[in-house]
């Protein structure tokens with residue numbers, strides 16, 4: 330069902346994304362590693378999870394897996410491998426996690442491996458591990474997904490001294506749905522529940538939620554499963570969505586120049602030019618450039634020729650709810 334809140338796992342439940350799915354298949358088969366990127370709620374997890382499941386691959390969620398040890402555990406578990414047995418098999422006395430991770434990859438070398446939320450891995454040895462895998466198990470197929478920060482950014486822009494220089498994955502970026510696809514998505518979802526929906530309601534949702542399939546799904550779920558009326562469902566979508574994003578933003582702002590970031594975020598809710606930002610905020614160009622770049626990297630902000638804007642309306646709502654001091 331389209332309005333199920335869990336990430337989709339099967340092609341029959343995945344709406345649209347045919348082109349992206351085809352491109353992903355083609356790239357993986359050609360032997361390239363691929364990184365699926367995009368803003369939150371554009372359906373990255375659904376795409377890569379479906380791809381894994383439809384191809385007898387292994388899907389690993391790395392949320393919160395900062396150390397190699399945790400990485401190895403999750404990878405083994407996702408592929409149905411018992412670490413205990415493996416450690417016995419290999420007669421390992423003192424576990425070296427990086428060696429073990431190499432071994433686990435080796436056991437899965439014939440299957441497509443999908444690593445989601447890769448940015449959470451903080452271990453500096455992760456890139457070396459990938460180089461080893463690449464060199465040792467030729468043709469091993471890996472798909473990465475998550476946000477464009479931390480290890481993901483280093484993976485995609487290796488410096489010449491990096492172990493992965495010249496082997497970086499191809500980027501596949503998911504965009505929000507265009508309006509007509511959002512419209513079809515909603516109509517199809519309502520049809521699955523045999524519920525009627527008015528044209529003007531659909532139009533308002535399409536206009537307010539701006540093609541983010543995750544928010545459309547939440548709205549549909551509130552209508553068809555929780556049985557709310559249009560107005561309340563839309564209100565609640567914005568509330569719940571912005572609460573989630575607000576927590577994420579709070580996390581992001583920790584250890585950063587909160588006041589400066591907040592001013593930039595507030596100014597870009599409805600869009601602002603570089604010159605306006607520069608004039609209004611009392612900072613030098615380099616600092617402002619860094620702030621804008623960081624916000625673009627974490628995909629909060631979009632840039633179009635020096636014009637900066639938060640394109641997800643729910644992120645805009647969340648920004649309005651942020652206070653000067655952390656709550």
Ligand SMILES: Nc1ncnc2c1ncn2[C@@H]1O[C@H](COP(=O)(O)OP(=O)(O)O)[C@@H](O)[C@H]1O
Pocket residue numbers: 331333334335336337342343344345346367368369370371372373374375376542543544546547
């Ligand atoms: N192509 C799709 N068809 C139907 N539902 C989708 C699709 N993509 C995402 N969803 C739904 O949207 C929500 C967010 O999707 P998810 O894949 O977790 O996005 P992301 O990983 O980009 O944040 C989930 O409820 C999921 O079921």
Ligand SMILES: [Mg+2]
Pocket residue numbers: 373374375
């Ligand atoms: Mg995801």
